Amino acid sequence: MTPESVDIRKLAQNVEALVDRHEEDRIPELLDGVHPADIAEISERLDAEDQKALFENLDVEVASDVLPEIYEDAQEDLLEHLEAEQLSGILGEMEDDEIVDLLDGLEVAKQEKILALFDPEDDLNLRRLLEYPEDTAGGRMTTSFIALHQDQTVRDAIRAIRAEVEEAEDYNFIYVVDSAKRLVGLVSMVDLILHKRGTTLKTIMEPDPIRVTTDQDQEDVANIAKKYNLPVVPVVDAAGRLVGRITLDDILEVLAEEAAEDISFLAGTHEDEEAHRSMIRIAGVRLPWLVLGLFGEILAAMVMSRFESTLETILSLAFFIPVIIALGGSTGMQSTAIVIRDLATGEITLRDTLPRVLREIGIGIINGIACGLLIMLVAYLWQGNPRLGVVIGLAMLAVVVIASSVGAIVPLLLKRFNVDPAIATGPFVTTSNDVLGIFIYLGLATLFMRWL
Template sequence: MHHDEGPGLRDQGRNGRDVACRGPTQSGVDTVTDGENLDPAQERSEERILDPSNLDAERHALGLRFLQLLEEKELEQIRDLALELSPGDLSETLRPLNVEDTARILRLLPPDPLAEVLGEIDNRSLGALFALLDIDEIAEVLEEMPSDEAADILSELDVAQQAEVLAAMEEEEREEVSELMRYGPETAGGLMDKEFIAVGEDQTCGEAVALLRRMEEDELEDIHSVFALDRAGRLTGRLPLFRLLLSDPQAHMQDVMEEDPLYVDVDLDQEVVASFFMTHDLVSLPVVDHRMRLVGRIMADDVMDVLEEEATEDISRLAGVSVEEFGEKSAFRVARSRLPWLLGALAGELGSVLVLTRFEASLQSVVALSFYIPMIMALGGNTGMQTSSVVVRGLATGEVGFFHLGRHMLRELGTALLTGLAMAVAIYGLSVAINGDPVLSVVLGLAMLLVILLAAMVGTGIPLLLHRLGVDPAVATGPFITTFNDVFGLLVYLTLATLFLDLLRGGAS
């Protein structure tokens, strides 16, 4: 398997220490189907630019064209059409297609373009594609990918297949990917890549520039800074490329670099990394181990993936669905993923049934009490959803800080008090107009106020408590909050009604 030495450049500095760089490769361009060679310069020639204002229609038309060509078995036209599209446009065009058709199309691409697309497609299509490739072909494609994406894709394979693919990879890429796979998938280590440039702090700018000039063009696309290391490999500084190019070639890195650069620890949670990126408006960020040795870097596009992943996870929990069903085409699998949530909600609502059973005598005595149960439960549930959604978002974005939890709790309770009073007055007026019973109307007004206050406390307090315990607060939203408020809202309402039972009987008679 052909593999040029671009990604493994090593340059001996004047002190005998390595000037090391990592970068994606531009190796063999044989197609994975018939071994027919393509000129690398033509792999992305005449890229088709889709109209941003009409993307859905254009991608739909392209998808139909791919299906037509598959039916006609025009493999060369399929490959040419796929190569005209950017990786993002191609992945979005293929998304509506079934996994078998997607795999058949991607199977026709040369390793380098295929590597660019693999990071964009779903896992089911990825599995179908790998089923069509042998181990050497999978290894060749992964070698063309950035190390972090290769590690992510490799982790989707079973253990035995992982070992076979790693064994087939070039030693340098194998070591990098194996190292990345040792870190937790939701940590900075699992997020970082190994495509960075680092030089000794006592080497010259001219040596660093000479290293850059030996690299291929595509290897420099995502390089924004050169990192400086001491003799132990510890991060001591960074130098943006524009400053490196403007510096005196004889100047030493330690004299022109930015000292004490921002960095993150390799074990830091990816959500904290994403927040750090946004706070400092970063494009890339070095990652260090516990000895401050540089082990990788994180790019802004990786952080964007984290933000999308976390938003999808939070939305799924708000709605009471599984993350896995996004993009799923099988109704059976979607139903299977939703059933546990619905069964959990059903079990929780048994609490409401028990509460109603406990207060059966009160409901039989004053039947009008039952008319307002849906209203009490709905407004309590909506209040809980409102407050919990605001709190979960605030915790995710850092707007709700640990040292200001009390302030936020007071704000939510104040809001609940105002809205509760307004709703209590409204339901009192409606009840008087409908039933003409002032005692029942007072009970309804008090119950509405207390239920909204309780719902706000639950919707605010539970996410904050879970956050304090290190649990994702998004689990407190959706069906959980709604079910909790249904049960306790009923309990508050019917308890008040029972306390006022004699007065209510008199009003009813």
């Protein structure tokens, strides 16, 4: 199958048509052989009613692969409206980390209703997993894995795989533990194939594999997986005992989430936006940033009004205000974006703070001189006043240097105080640079007033 060969839109229309004609029972036939990830996309094009009809008619095994892939809003709707029997069938086929992801968004009462569908043992395991914060390794991990003692053999491993593999198919490794259940090695499936059945795991394992602890932030986990190219990351508790593993789907999801979060915060939106589809709700998600910006800029307006007499004397000073604040804003955004990105990918750590800030200031000085000279020339040619050019050029240099420092310092400061640096948002940095920029520019102009 090449992924292009699936026409999501067409299939969604066909599902709608089947529901309209009350032929829902033909849905499985229509979607036979379509990948669950594609069915998830199809379901996202349907309204709530059709979506319910789709899930009621899908084979539970397929439905269990589709459910974790759809919008959170739609998941909640389905959890609420599907028949208990149908739901329990679907959940029974799902991995524990997927179930926990579903439950994490729900109110406690609704969680309880769904937990009641499980037998006591599974229920206890799920409750334990629910206790880990959502965005940690513990909150992301699945507890289904194959672990054997290091003195066991390839033969034992193959037996264990035979016993387990009905449940989950994405095993690339088995884990090796010592008598205290501490993770001491891993063995790939290829290793099992290549070695004699009587070989002990200890002799063929890769010792001391990379692992994370349950309390590690999901972003760290994803970055570790990326750095070391790991499709699966084992999770240990504080005592080093193997308690779960984080699989590729979660690693890819977290990497995408974090990138989307950085982009969203820079732009003053919010990554959760995509979970909603109503315009009013999306507008509501974006509005707070706009209102914050609005009040910040009113501060800029008030600063400007303090220089009313300067502006009355030389109105052409006002013309250059957009230039000054836009360049301050852009420089600040460049520094912020690079620092946020490098913090996210682990390129820089807090110990590099000072050299990093100095570097951004250095870049700001170089570009401030370049832009200052340019605007000086333009102001002179346009307004015919070389002294005005000098004042504007100096203001530009000051604004660009200050903006690049603010842009670099704010995210690093937030990181130091353990706040996600991505919320040192573009809008915040831009607005504060606008206020500062107007103050510096009109302040300088007022100082040099008599000379102009």
